Amino acid sequence: MAGEISRRALLKAGGLALVAAPAAVRALPTGEPFRQTSDRRIRIGVVGGGFGCSFHWHEHPNCQVIAVSDLIPERRDRLVQTYGCNRPYESLEKLILDPEVEAVAVFTEATNHARHVIACMNAGKHVISAVPACCSLEEALQIREVKEKTGLTYMMAETSHYRWETITARRLYLDGMFGELAYCEAEYYHPMTGAERESLWFRDGKPTWRYAYPPMLYPTHTNSFLVSVTGERIARISCIGWGNGDPALKDNAYQNPFTSEVAMAVTDRGRGFRSNVCWSLHAHGERAQWFGTEGAFYMDGSGGQPFRGILKGGAAIGQLPDYWHMVPEKMRRDSGHGRSHPFLTHEFVMALVEKRAPEVDLYESLAMTVPGIVAHQSALKGGEQLAVPSFDPPRGGA
Amino acid sequence: MTSAALLLAVLASPAYNDWFNTYFGVWHRSAKPPWEIAARLNGAGPCVRCLVEPAPGAEAAGFAFGGLRLTLGGAPGQGGFALHDAAGKLLWSDAFVDWTPYTPYVLEAVTERARTRVQMLAWDGTTLLSQSEWLAAKPDGDAFALVARGGPARFYRWERAAQPLSPLVADAPNKLRLIQSADSDWRVVGPANWTWTTRDRNVLRQAAIVERSTALNRSLGGTGGTWRCRVKVAPGAGGAGLILSGDDQVQSGFIAWLGGVHGAGGLMLYRLPLDALWSAPQDQWHFDTEYQLELTIAGGKVSCRQLAEDGATVIAASPAFDLKAEERDTTRALGFMTWLGRAEFRAFSEQTAAAAPTTLAASPLGADWTVLAGTWKPLPNGVEQTGTETATALCGRLRGSQAVWRCDATPGVGCRAVALVFQADPKLAAGFLCRLGTDVRLEGLDGRVLWRKDGVALVAGKRYRLEGHVETDRVRIRVLDEAGAPLAESSACFISDTNNDRVGVLGVRSEGGPARFEALGVE
Numbered sequence: 065m066a067g068e069i070s071r072r073a074l075l076k077a078g079g080l081a082l083v084a085a086p087a088a089v090r091a092l093p094t095g096e097p098f099r100q101t102s103d104r105r106i107r108i109g110v111v112g113g114g115f116g117c118s119f120h121w122h123e124h125p126n127c128q129v130i131a132v133s134d135l136i137p138e139r140r141d142r143l144v145q146t147y148g149c150n151r152p153y154e155s156l157e158k159l160i161l162d163p164e165v166e167a168v169a170v171f172t173e174a175t176n177h178a179r180h181v182i183a184c185m186n187a188g189k190h191v192i193s194a195v196p197a198c199c200s201l202e203e204a205l206q207i208r209e210v211k212e213k214t215g216l217t218y219m220m221a222e223t224s225h226y227r228w229e230t231i232t233a234r235r236l237y238l239d240g241m242f243g244e245l246a247y248c249e250a251e252y253y254h255p256m257t258g259a260e261r262e263s264l265w266f267r268d269g270k271p272t273w274r275y276a277y278p279p280m281l282y283p284t285h286t287n288s289f290l291v292s293v294t295g296e297r298i299a300r301i302s303c304i305g306w307g308n309g310d311p312a313l314k315d316n317a318y319q320n321p322f323t324s325e326v327a328m329a330v331t332d333r334g335r336g337f338r339s340n341v342c343w344s345l346h347a348h349g350e351r352a353q354w355f356g357t358e359g360a361f362y363m364d365g366s367g368g369q370p371f372r373g374i375l376k377g378g379a380a381i382g383q384l385p386d387y388w389h390m391v392p393e394k395m396r397r398d399s400g401h402g403r404s405h406p407f408l409t410h411e412f413v414m415a416l417v418e419k420r421a422p423e424v425d426l427y428e429s430l431a432m433t434v435p436g437i438v439a440h441q442s443a444l445k446g447g448e449q450l451a452v453p454s455f456d457p458p459r460g461g462a
Numbered sequence: 463m464t465s466a467a468l469l470l471a472v473l474a475s476p477a478y479n480d481w482f483n484t485y486f487g488v489w490h491r492s493a494k495p496p497w498e499i500a501a502r503l504n505g506a507g508p509c510v511r512c513l514v515e516p517a518p519g520a521e522a523a524g525f526a527f528g529g530l531r532l533t534l535g536g537a538p539g540q541g542g543f544a545l546h547d548a549a550g551k552l553l554w555s556d557a558f559v560d561w562t563p564y565t566p567y568v569l570e571a572v573t574e575r576a577r578t579r580v581q582m583l584a585w586d587g588t589t590l591l592s593q594s595e596w597l598a599a600k601p602d603g604d605a606f607a608l609v610a611r612g613g614p615a616r617f618y619r620w621e622r623a624a625q626p627l628s629p630l631v632a633d634a635p636n637k638l639r640l641i642q643s644a645d646s647d648w649r650v651v652g653p654a655n656w657t658w659t660t661r662d663r664n665v666l667r668q669a670a671i672v673e674r675s676t677a678l679n680r681s682l683g684g685t686g687g688t689w690r691c692r693v694k695v696a697p698g699a700g701g702a703g704l705i706l707s708g709d710d711q712v713q714s715g716f717i718a719w720l721g722g723v724h725g726a727g728g729l730m731l732y733r734l735p736l737d738a739l740w741s742a743p744q745d746q747w748h749f750d751t752e753y754q755l756e757l758t759i760a761g762g763k764v765s766c767r768q769l770a771e772d773g774a775t776v777i778a779a780s781p782a783f784d785l786k787a788e789e790r791d792t793t794r795a796l797g798f799m800t801w802l803g804r805a806e807f808r809a810f811s812e813q814t815a816a817a818a819p820t821t822l823a824a825s826p827l828g829a830d831w832t833v834l835a836g837t838w839k840p841l842p843n844g845v846e847q848t849g850t851e852t853a854t855a856l857c858g859r860l861r862g863s864q865a866v867w868r869c870d871a872t873p874g875v876g877c878r879a880v881a882l883v884f885q886a887d888p889k890l891a892a893g894f895l896c897r898l899g900t901d902v903r904l905e906g907l908d909g910r911v912l913w914r915k916d917g918v919a920l921v922a923g924k925r926y927r928l929e930g931h932v933e934t935d936r937v938r939i940r941v942l943d944e945a946g947a948p949l950a951e952s953s954a955c956f957i958s959d960t961n962n963d964r965v966g967v968l969g970v971r972s973e974g975g976p977a978r979f980e981a982l983g984v985e
Contacts, residue, residue, distance in 0.1 A: 095515050095566055096486040096618040097585045235564050239491060239517045239614040377493060379519025379613065385564040389585045 112171030113139025223401030242356025283436020521612030528601020699803025876975030883969030
């Protein structure tokens with residue numbers, strides 16, 4: 065690494081006009097094979113014994129899990145087992161009172177993310193949370209306020225950011241291999257029907273937070289394919305939604321009538337973006353395709369679409385690069401979401417060790433989350449195009 | 463101060479607007495010049511290395527040191543690894559090594575006195591991907607620059623080091639690759655990864671999971687006879703088989719095919735490309751089990767058999783099918799095909815015996831000789847091969863290292879090539895060939911053609927003197943006529959310095975027909 069010289073300073077000196085936006089600066093390629101440069105070990109607490117067990121905190125040389133928590137005892141036990149941690153707490157509220165905990169990984173239900181993130185930060189803890197960062201514009205504002213007040217680090221564990229296809233797309237974009245990238249289509253299909261509906265929408269016979277949860281309140285898997293690649297922001301959005309006749313759509317906590325929502329957006333650079341989030345279609349997975357004036361890049365998909373890039377100057381890419389070198393050796397194994405979990409783990413730890421903003425910091429997170437909140441409002445209004453508020457800091461600050 | 467920091471001033475120059483110093487290294491963003499940017503190397507020692515991450519379309523990405531230029535990239539998008547001199551002259555290349563865009567590779571050059579060798583490793587710095595021998599090239603000075611031509615590239619950790627990441631090895635992946643040069647006898651049709659798995663190159667593996675791939679050997683085959691090979695299909699693959707192809711695109715000829723149910727299918731006989739002539743019952747071949755396949759063209763008919771690993775038990779045998787009139791005198795090339803996965807092939811040749819020897823049989827030539835294949839008999843002043851298969855015999859008594867190795871060879875009718883095998887490892891893991899066929903070649907026993915001259919071809923019945931000269935890390939050959947007049951003389955080819963003290967033996971080889979070898983000697 066470049067010692068005392070910051071990336072920002074180097075880039076400025078290099079006249080890097082194309083990455084003027086803060087988001088794009090953070091998205092600079094980081095392809096150097098990992099080597100440990102610090103002995104510092106971040107002391108983390110992990111909350112949420114479901115999805116929270118699928119990360120690699122205990123295998124990172126700069127991290128140790130010193131506390132875990134879940135309201136449900138068997139999930140708490142699973143956390144203890146997974147991370148070899150013998151300091152279980154009965155609740156997040158108790159865990160964040162532990163003065164030795166520096167950072168908290170919040171893998172609780174989506175509807176509580178904002179509340180839990182704010183509680184952690186108010187307790188002086190850095191936070192990584194599962195997606196989405198929040199479920200309303202009010203929560204977005206509250207998180208930003210507490211983050212800016214405390215100066216602590218927030219990162220959202222958006223898996224699409226570190227899918228290997230997205231890492232590749234980010235490089236292709238920075239290398240100009242699209243010509244001008246003009247349009248992106250992104251899709252997240254997760255059929256919550258049949259056994260999957262019963263498993264995810266109910267626990268012990270009671271509805272979970274997923275019960276008829278509005279698709280567009282889970283927008284980051286798709287929006288990340290645009291925001292994390294080009295750094296642009298979704299400025300205006302129009303969305304349509306429809307249901308599948310499930311009785312839950314007539315009686316749910318969100319007053320949500322939709323199982324599928326499809327949005328068309330205009331970005332702050334005047335480009336188009338389509339985002340599908342659907343719970344009831346016969347398709348599965350998260351994917352995108354990017355179209356430029358001189359090149360296009362396609363992720364593979366559950367329907368058999370092949371991975372392929374046909375790029376500027378006749379160049380092509382038909383084989384997914386191997387990015388395992390970017391993370392510590394022990395973590396080099398797939399644990400879900402397109403091999404992204406080790407990369408999310410690594411980035412949060414290294415951001416704290418190196419005292420820098422993580423790639424998916426609060427502003428990036430809100431740029432992926434807030435358009436979905438607005439899109440759902442649009443769908444409820446029959447597709448009216450609505451402006452998406454910006455939660456970015458004023459230009460020049462970060 | 464780090465090398466990245468030192469570059470800062472250079473990168474700030476408007477002339478270098480597409481070169482960027484990043485937090486992690488240096489990034490060349492465009493396909494525009496300047497193609498090179500000077501940098502300072504940290505560390506000390508004879509090894510210069512850098513992690514290089516090419517982007518799609520990169521024509522060359524690597525570094526220049528003392529006027530030599532070591533880069534990834536051959537033809538655009540096709541991979542490759544090459545060393546050029548300051549004038550742009552190609553000094554060495556591996557045109558077939560593959561690289562994936564956005565994956566970093568370690569490129570390393572090792573210099574010693576007046577010579578240089580280069581190698582390419584995976585990003586872990588331990589997995590060797592390609593390696594040259596010592597080359598007669600010396601860097602001129604200490605200047606170092608990063609190179610990115612024709613496309614973007616990223617660079618990390620350029621430095622000098624005292625020790626190379628890999629020593630010279632005999633089984634570097636490029637040396638085991640099936641095709642290593644354009645003039646190889648082998649031809650691969652379709653995407654694939656065909657490599658030898660053993661140093662003596664007697665087991666061939668197609669290791670890529672691809673739909674269909676074929677490897678043909680243009681020097682093996684013929685119009686009639688029985689061809690055999692051992693085949694083992696890897697778990698998950700759809701099938702594999704032995705081919706006699708009438709053309710380079712595998713659109714005519716025949717194949718004995720283990721097909722049908724994956725892992726539990728039967729022998730099939732196809733007329734290429736898609737005419738299934740016959741099929742055996744299912745559940746007669748299984749994954750990871752070796753079988754012997756036979757394909758016979760004789761008496762105007764074609765047939766095939768599947769035998770068990772013992773080479774004697776017949777599992778399935780097809781009826782004989784009539785050849786079409788236009789198929790009767792066709793010369794076909796021997797080959798192998800895989801479908802939907804991996805398979806291994808071994809013990810194959812033209813009109814082979816049942817299997818390649820796994821243990822050496824008692825030599826008909828006496829205790830001094832090891833017969834690796836062929837039908838041999840002793841002569842008063844040498845040996846004679848009387849069969850038609852490719853045959854090699856080694857004489858353990860004639861040993862040496864740096865020396866002049868020689869024999870007189872007289873090819874018989876039908877013989878395609880004769881060769882002097884010199885400084886050979888008894889298991890053929892190292893050594894050289896002075897080969898006279900339709901041209902004259904100096905080859906390594908790893909299959910690489912080190913030197914070649916067209917316009918000199920053997921004539922049956924004529925006697926030739928074949929010579930191999932081994933000098934300090936160099937070899938050369940001569941071919942003389944019966945009167946001692948030179949027909950061909952190679953330049954000195956630089957080779958591994960591990961060859962300097964290696965003691966090898968002398969041998970002889972004939973391909974395709976009988977030949978006499980006399981006046982054998984090492985001086």
